[in-house]
Amino acid sequence: MKTEDKPVILVTNDDGYRAKGIQALIEVVKPFGKVVVVAPSEGHSGMSHAITVKVPLRIEKVEEKEGFEFYICSGTPVDCVKIAMNQLLKEKPSLLVSGINHGANSSSSIVYSGTMAAAMEGCLYEVPSIGFSLLDFSKEADFSSCINPARKIVGNVLKNGLLPDTCLNVNIPNVPENEMKGVKVCRQNKGVWREEFDKRTDPNNREYFWLTGEFYNLEPEADDTDEWALHHKYISIVPVQTDLTSYASLEQIKKWNF
């Protein structure tokens, strides 16, 4: 197959273009097509679906060779997707992959995640999209165990497609590949972050606060959630939708007295 006939695969992340995780993700998708990387110039953890409206964006092409282009963008992960779709790509990509994030994006953490926001943005562009995360927050995380499992998931998405307005949230346990139990297709766990601030006093005797906190799993016994799967060394896949409507609530609220 000639390069121009190969599917185009858009790669982005939220840890920035220098992160080890994005290098691993490029490895994952290389066999499947022409790879175009558009990654933030800096880390954007916790940026969620933020977009840049107060300052303009810059893009810089840093590498181009047969079947591969690499751009750096000054914005957020979602900005990267938007600028790729609007300015950089000549055609709609066959797939968008985001990550591999340094650290989990399971349970309700999805709402804070720049990695998953990029995948959801791809989904809004009607591109099959996957966010990948490894359960290791460290800069030096070892992504080698992710390559094969992630390739299998990418292969399935390219072959089978996804339902409209749906993308995938894939989390990978931080264990060697031969200790992984397999893949579990899950629902999003009900969990929350609490005790979230570290209060300190600056040299001028003024208070300041660092955001920190602890995750609480509110349903540790439920065996159909991503948290359960990861805790039991499975790779979790949660299909995620961009329609946030609580259909179960519609009839209740229609009965209210306005």
Place this chain on the structure above:
Amino acid sequence: MKTEDKPVILVTNDDGYRAKGIQALIEVVKPFGKVVVVAPSEGHSGMSHAITVKVPLRIEKVEEKEGFEFYICSGTPVDCVKIAMNQLLKEKPSLLVSGINHGANSSSSIVYSGTMAAAMEGCLYEVPSIGFSLLDFSKEADFSSCINPARKIVGNVLKNGLLPDTCLNVNIPNVPENEMKGVKVCRQNKGVWREEFDKRTDPNNREYFWLTGEFYNLEPEADDTDEWALHHKYISIVPVQTDLTSYASLEQIKKWNF
């Protein structure tokens, strides 16, 4: 009822503490209880569910009187909610309201919205939460027509409650109150933003891009969506859930070959 027996209502927004919209929202909720405002020091439109992890947060109390407290926080709307829940409030509030946003947060715009992210964060804290938006982006928007309808919605939520893990996305058309057709309980419209960049050249002959774009309603005929309701001068209420799982996809993906 003594002040200490009144329900506590937490107010925040994404346009910053000086915005006209938050003053209107304070008016809306004053009759219902003790009001605690925690608002960002600056505007944070498009910040979505971003949280501040790279720099510490500061909070400043700027007003305190019987039944009313006003704090400014250096972070995002979601930071404001977190710091209120963790540091400022002695008890869990009976209600969180966010807004009134200067501009619409209907359809898929919800994923970019700091206003709705604050409401969803309240929801993760198991506080009944409502995001309000007026369809007028201007700084000088007139919020007077919002007061009565928003009060009715707040009264209903305090009386009837919401389903667990559910909050409300309320959008208000920019028309005088007597031209509003009433309230419609809706699902989230399927719509997208496109043509999103204004490309320019700086004095050093380098390209830069401003994020802009146009909204496309992908189902203008559907009469059960928020876009339809607003277009026909109804106030739209979309119940929104924090569980993003696409349950319809679970069985499909379980059949894949991993």
